[in-house]
Amino acid sequence: MQNNAPLPERVLIIAAHPDDIEFTCAATVAKWTDGGSQAYLVLATSGDKGTKDRSLSPHRLAEIREAESLASAEVLDISDVIFLRKLDGEVEADLAFRNQLSALIRSFAPDVLLTHDPWRRYQIHPDHRAVGTAAVDAVVTARDHLYVPEQLAAGLEPHHVSHVFLFSTDSPDHLEDVSDFMDKKLEALGCHASQVGQVADWRDRVTLWAEQTGELIGVQYAEAFKHLELR
Numbered sequence: 538m539q540n541n542a543p544l545p546e547r548v549l550i551i552a553a554h555p556d557d558i559e560f561t562c563a564a565t566v567a568k569w570t571d572g573g574s575q576a577y578l579v580l581a582t583s584g585d586k587g588t589k590d591r592s593l594s595p596h597r598l599a600e601i602r603e604a605e606s607l608a609s610a611e612v613l614d615i616s617d618v619i620f621l622r623k624l625d626g627e628v629e630a631d632l633a634f635r636n637q638l639s640a641l642i643r644s645f646a647p648d649v650l651l652t653h654d655p656w657r658r659y660q661i662h663p664d665h666r667a668v669g670t671a672a673v674d675a676v677v678t679a680r681d682h683l684y685v686p687e688q689l690a691a692g693l694e695p696h697h698v699s700h701v702f703l704f705s706t707d708s709p710d711h712l713e714d715v716s717d718f719m720d721k722k723l724e725a726l727g728c729h730a731s732q733v734g735q736v737a738d739w740r741d742r743v744t745l746w747a748e749q750t751g752e753l754i755g756v757q758y759a760e761a762f763k764h765l766e767l768r
């Protein structure tokens with residue numbers, strides 16, 4: 538089991554829903570940005586189905602959740618949030634989405650990509666599977682110049698991503714010590730009032746989860762990833 542990655546220069550995070558990264562990798566992002574990394578977040582959907590409140594329209598909910606994401610991004614010192622505004626629950630890992638993500642990878646030129654583990658067993662949320670699949674596939678598309686020639690023609694040079702860290706994984710092989718950044722994770726998650734407001738003990742649950750992960754490497758708190766090193 539590895540722990541603690543070298544500090545990335547540029548990190549691109551691709552997630553399905555506004556609060557996905559706060560539950561899974563926000564403390565790692567906070568650690569990296571605190572160390573000087575530049576981080577960019579791409580949200581495939583604005584989470585327009587994430588409520589049990591029947592008085593909220595999907596449009597209004599998406600507005601609320603985008604504002605929550607921007608507040609959280611400020612806590613985590615994420616430089617920019619890109620909202621792709623696909624419909625929540627209806628994301629498909631089709632060629633158009635893959636190419637859209639490839640253009641973003643070429644444009645931000647990250648050395649590290651963070652996304653959902655698309656191979657996690659028994660993952661029932663279709664968006665988590667689709668976004669993870671499209672993001673990993675886009676790493677290949679972004680890498681070689683003959684893919685999507687119109688991107689090259691538009692000035693988007695091919696880009697090689699060196700490291701992919703998959704969150705929400707059931708096969709972790711990289712545990713990042715985030716003991717000094719748990720407060721940032723909880724503060725960022727607290728920005729998502731429309732979500733955590735429905736769960737009374739969310740702080741305890743998220744803290745316990747990070748504690749149990751930390752125990753595996755003898756630190757107070759950790760976050761778990763599957764690490765792909767790409768040569």
Ligand SMILES: [Zn+2]
Nearest residue numbers: 553554557665
């Ligand atoms: Zn999600």
